Amino acid sequence: MSDLEQKTRYNPSEVEPRIVDRWLESGIFHPEPEGTAAENYSIAIPPPNVTGVLHMGHALNNSVQDCLVRRARAKGRRTKWIFGTDHAGIATQTQVERELKSLGTSREELGRDQFVARVWAWRERYGYQIVEQLKRLGASCDYQEERFTLDPAYADAVLKVFVDLYEKGYIYRDRYMVNWDPGSRSAISDLEVEDREVTDTLYYVDYPLESGSGAITVATVRPETMLADVAIAVNPQDERYRRLIGETAILPLVGRRLRIIADDYVKTDFGTGALKITPGHDPNDFEIGRRHGLPHPSVIGEDGRITDEAPERFAGMTVAEAQDGVVAELREQGLVSRIESYDHTVPFSHRSGERVEPLISLQWFMRMDELAKPAIEAVRSGRVRFFPQRWAKVYLDWMENIRPWCISRQLWWGHQIPVWYRDGDTHVGTEPPDGEGWERDPDVLDTWFSSALWPFATLGWPEQTSELKAFYPTDALVTGRDIIFLWVARMVMQGLEFMGEVPFSDVHITSIIQAPDGRRMSKSLGTGIDPLELINGGERPPVFETGGTFPAYGSDAVRWGLLVMSSGQDVRFSEDKVAQGQQLTNKLWNASRLILLRVDPGVRADVRPKTVEDRWILSRLARARQEVGGRIERYDFARAALELYDFVYGELCDWYLELVKPRLYEGDADTAATLLHVLTETLAMAHPLIPFVTEEIYSYIPGAEGLLAGRVDPGFPGERDEQAEAALADAITAVQAVRAWRDSAEVRPSAVLPARLAASGYTELEGQLARLTRLELDGSNGGSDVAAVAAVPVPRGAVEILASEHVDVGAAERKQSAKRAELTAEIERAQRKLDNPGFVHKAPAQVVQGERDKLAALKTELEAL
RNA sequence: GGGCGCGUAGCUCAGUGGGAGAGCGCUCGCUUCACACGCGAGAGGUCGCUGGUUCGAGCCCAGCCGUGCCCACCA
Numbered sequence: 023m024s025d026l027e028q029k030t031r032y033n034p035s036e037v038e039p040r041i042v043d044r045w046l047e048s049g050i051f052h053p054e055p056e057g058t059a060a061e062n063y064s065i066a067i068p069p070p071n072v073t074g075v076l077h078m079g080h081a082l083n084n085s086v087q088d089c090l091v092r093r094a095r096a097k098g099r100r101t102k103w104i105f106g107t108d109h110a111g112i113a114t115q116t117q118v119e120r121e122l123k124s125l126g127t128s129r130e131e132l133g134r135d136q137f138v139a140r141v142w143a144w145r146e147r148y149g150y151q152i153v154e155q156l157k158r159l160g161a162s163c164d165y166q167e168e169r170f171t172l173d174p175a176y177a178d179a180v181l182k183v184f185v186d187l188y189e190k191g192y193i194y195r196d197r198y199m200v201n202w203d204p205g206s207r208s209a210i211s212d213l214e215v216e217d218r219e220v221t222d223t224l225y226y227v228d229y230p231l232e233s234g235s236g237a238i239t240v241a242t243v244r245p246e247t248m249l250a251d252v253a254i255a256v257n258p259q260d261e262r263y264r265r266l267i268g269e270t271a272i273l274p275l276v277g278r279r280l281r282i283i284a285d286d287y288v289k290t291d292f293g294t295g296a297l298k299i300t301p302g303h304d305p306n307d308f309e310i311g312r313r314h315g316l317p318h319p320s321v322i323g324e325d326g327r328i329t330d331e332a333p334e335r336f337a338g339m340t341v342a343e344a345q346d347g348v349v350a351e352l353r354e355q356g357l358v359s360r361i362e363s364y365d366h367t368v369p370f371s372h373r374s375g376e377r378v379e380p381l382i383s384l385q386w387f388m389r390m391d392e393l394a395k396p397a398i399e400a401v402r403s404g405r406v407r408f409f410p411q412r413w414a415k416v417y418l419d420w421m422e423n424i425r426p427w428c429i430s431r432q433l434w435w436g437h438q439i440p441v442w443y444r445d446g447d448t449h450v451g452t453e454p455p456d457g458e459g460w461e462r463d464p465d466v467l468d469t470w471f472s473s474a475l476w477p478f479a480t481l482g483w484p485e486q487t488s489e490l491k492a493f494y495p496t497d498a499l500v501t502g503r504d505i506i507f508l509w510v511a512r513m514v515m516q517g518l519e520f521m522g523e524v525p526f527s528d529v530h531i532t533s534i535i536q537a538p539d540g541r542r543m544s545k546s547l548g549t550g551i552d553p554l555e556l557i558n559g560g561e562r563p564p565v566f567e568t569g570g571t572f573p574a575y576g577s578d579a580v581r582w583g584l585l586v587m588s589s590g591q592d593v594r595f596s597e598d599k600v601a602q603g604q605q606l607t608n609k610l611w612n613a614s615r616l617i618l619l620r621v622d623p624g625v626r627a628d629v630r631p632k633t634v635e636d637r638w639i640l641s642r643l644a645r646a647r648q649e650v651g652g653r654i655e656r657y658d659f660a661r662a663a664l665e666l667y668d669f670v671y672g673e674l675c676d677w678y679l680e681l682v683k684p685r686l687y688e689g690d691a692d693t694a695a696t697l698l699h700v701l702t703e704t705l706a707m708a709h710p711l712i713p714f715v716t717e718e719i720y721s722y723i724p725g726a727e728g729l730l731a732g733r734v735d736p737g738f739p740g741e742r743d744e745q746a747e748a749a750l751a752d753a754i755t756a757v758q759a760v761r762a763w764r765d766s767a768e769v770r771p772s773a774v775l776p777a778r779l780a781a782s783g784y785t786e787l788e789g790q791l792a793r794l795t796r797l798e799l800d801g802s803n804g805g806s807d808v809a810a811v812a813a814v815p816v817p818r819g820a821v822e823i824l825a826s827e828h829v830d831v832g833a834a835e836r837k838q839s840a841k842r843a844e845l846t847a848e849i850e851r852a853q854r855k856l857d858n859p860g861f862v863h864k865a866p867a868q869v870v871q872g873e874r875d876k877l878a879a880l881k882t883e884l885e886a887l
Numbered sequence: 888g889g890g891c892g893c894g895u896a897g898c899u900c901a902g903u904g905g906g907a908g909a910g911c912g913c914u915c916g917c918u919u920c921a922c923a924c925g926c927g928a929g930a931g932g933u934c935g936c937u938g939g940u941u942c943g944a945g946c947c948c949a950g951c952c953g954u955g956c957c958c959a960c961c962a
Contacts, residue, residue, distance in 0.1 A: 030922065287961085293961085367959095419957095419958075591900085598899065616921035620921090761927060765916070858943085
């Protein structure tokens with residue numbers, strides 16, 4: 023134990039990796055699948071992208087989950103944190119394609135099989151990075167049962183779900199307008215589209231009437247799409263155009279005849295009131311086209327270039343080139359009557375960042391309305407609860423207006439759709455059809471389709487495994503609000519559909535941590551902060567104006583800091599909070615050193631209170647244990663973290679350890695036993711929040727067995743002791759009052775002053791009061807004969823300071839008069855309140871009495887001055 | 888256009904009906920035998936604005952101002 027002597031600072035870099043190894047070797051993170059889900063506790067991790075790296079969102083999210091999971095273990099529940107990674111279709115494919123490009127090749131050149139093999143190799147190379155990072159963070163996942171969304175068993179589950187839903191009529195294939203992402207050259211779902219504010223040019227274009235009597239003017243921000251116009255629509259009520267309905271206009275540059283049709287969709291007070299209809303390239307026009315039975319030619323291809331359905335001179339151009347070309351020709355012909363700058367929102371691909379091209383395409387869709395019904399009911403009835411609650415409304419609003427989901431993606435990395443075609447025949451099944459000539463659908467499923475099965479597919483479904491019985495449904499889901507629709511909602515729907523039970527009962531939506539300057543944390547913006555740089559030390563990114571490097575804060579500090587930052591609101595990252603966490607670990611370390619270096623190695627932790635301060639700390643510990651544990655269970659991690667900090671600093675270290683030092687130095691066995699008990703229970707209480715330092719200290723506690731991470735809480739936290747709490751509260755107030763007075767009287771800190779205690783109720787604590795304030799209260803300095811030079815008010819009386827060379831009476835007096843004014847004001851306020859009949863009659867008796875007591879106390883204090 | 892948040896000490900944030908809080912920063916003082924990543928003592932807030940409800944409002948209600956996010960098919 024001699025090494026403790028040397029280590030005056032806690033060094034997380036040395037300790038934490040060692041502790042991780044001990045945990046992993048112990049096997050305590052892997053529960054055997056026994057019992058039922060109702061008895062056990064489980065959480066399914068939001069699977070990180072297999073080739074991803076840990077970012078701040080992961081760090082927070084997993085700190086939260088680890089806190090819950092460690093708390094559950096301490097309560098003695100069989101606990102499983104279901105672990106694994108996601109194949110992340112687009113993200114992973116994009117990474118590999120980028121590499122191919124740098125090598126001068128492409129996926130097309132490699133061919134599908136080669137390419138997919140290449141992605142698997144990529145996964146082998148980078149897939150363990152994030153796993154190791156989670157271990158470093160201290161996340162106590164069941165790493166022995168790691169899942170991957172492309173594992174053979176998982177893939178079987180995905181295909182089975184597809185086939186089942188197809189057979190139920192929920193999944194169908196349709197030629198429909200989709201969001202085409204030219205970046206990934208795939209369709210994407212509505213949820214993967216983000217609107218961005220863009221300044222475009224609005225062109226007013228004259229379309230000549232066939233009759234030769236003038237023209238009809240339309241406004242458009244996308245003149246290039248006019249090449250696919252099939253009609254012009256006006257509102258049937260619009261007096262300006264009513265006579266033109268049924269007439270024909272001529273599409274400039276193309277020469278196509280466009281019927282002028284009437285549709286209520288068209289706003290009379292917007293643009294020119296005449297709308298060009300391009301069903302192939304605009305979602306609204308597509309709907310209008312359907313209503314009017316119009317064709318929907320396409321002039322923009324999936325490669326983002328103009329097709330040969332357009333006049334030959336435009337074919338092959340990019341969209342931007344085509345726009346320039348079209349506008350130039352229209353200008354030449356004098357058909358652009360006006361242009362103006364126009365701000366509006368435009369869809370962009372969330373993944374590739376490219377402007378989404380609405381295209382008509384043959385895709386697989388999933389009808390969601392039937393599946394949504396029970397999922398809505400599950401939240402309405404409270405079988406699934408959101409924390410904070412307001413997110414339930416967000417979920418419900420979306421669910422109630424749910425639309426079909428485009429589930430096919432034109433990628434190669436993912437679950438290939440289990441559908442085969444031959445001539446006009448279609449085979450849908452988990453196995454390929456018999457016979458020759460069948461061709462499999464080349465598309466893969468949206469990654470979220472497989473993620474939606476995560477809580478049960480990870481446990482062996484569709485087999486009826488003991489894992490499923492033991493751990494489904496899970497207890498909590500912890501995630502960010504950005505994937506409530508993408509993931510949470512879909513898990514609820516699929517869980518209900520295939521397991522007949524919700525996948526989790528609680529959904530905790532975490533805060534989002536922004537960069538210190540308030541911007542979104544993002545790699546591309548340069549605003550990201552790498553959690554591992556905080557843990558291990560590293561260069562401060564440019565978002566920090568201070569520059570320099572992070573000290574190696576350690577995981578505990580980062581975890582504590584993140585938890586205390588995330589009280590439910592979005593919050594700016596604050597390095598100070600991480601530093602505060604580090605100080606907490608160091609404080610706990612040193613408090614433990616004080617105890618462990620002084621207690622006799624033969625002593626064992628036990629509850630053997632001898633004094634009022636012993637009873638006080640036991641009472642405060644009981645309160646803190648209840649508070650910290652309760653806060654964690656209510657998903658109030660910020661408060662749990664602060665409660666812990668306040669107990670360790672404000673009660674254990676500032677007061678109890680100071681009070682108990684003399685007895686500790688004397689080697690009193692009862693004191694040592696009680697101290698060990700308090701320390702052990704403090705460590706246990708703190709462990710879910712700061713697991714490393716607590717585990718490390720625990721290993722030094724005499725008689726402590728096994729790992730703290732595997733220790734089951736003894737349960738009942740103990741009784742509160744009101745009498746001891748009141749006595750110490752007064753003593754603390756008194757000590758602080760005397761210290762403040764000493765400071766104001768400019769008394770040297772080391773000087774011992776003769777004084778007299780003229781207050782009641784301090785018998786048990788008089789000696790401590792004297793020691794902590796450096797007063798001599800034993801009466802040997804003259805007793806009642808000597809005149810007091812000052813009186814320091816304390817609860818129920820005063821401490822009278824006797825004449826001494828150390829006292830600067832003048833300085834003290836100046837301070838005292840300020841204090842007197844303050845007291846007088848407060849007395850007046852309390853008196854006024856009590857003089858108010860409304861208050862006395864209507865306020866609760868307890869409150870009125872409290873005010874009376876306060877007034878009396880204030881008066882006593884003023885008198886003592 | 889609709890919805891949900893937020894505006895409290897110089898900074899980052901707690902605080903949901905009864906005497907305004909924390910961390911950091913700042914001031915003063917301490918090499919007190921666990922910790923100078925420490926200890927003790929302080930300074931510093933018309934709780935965005937305006938009304939209302941209440942005996943009592945940072946907290947509840949209404950409006951306004953500022954700010955952020957989500958949803959939504961106005962060319």
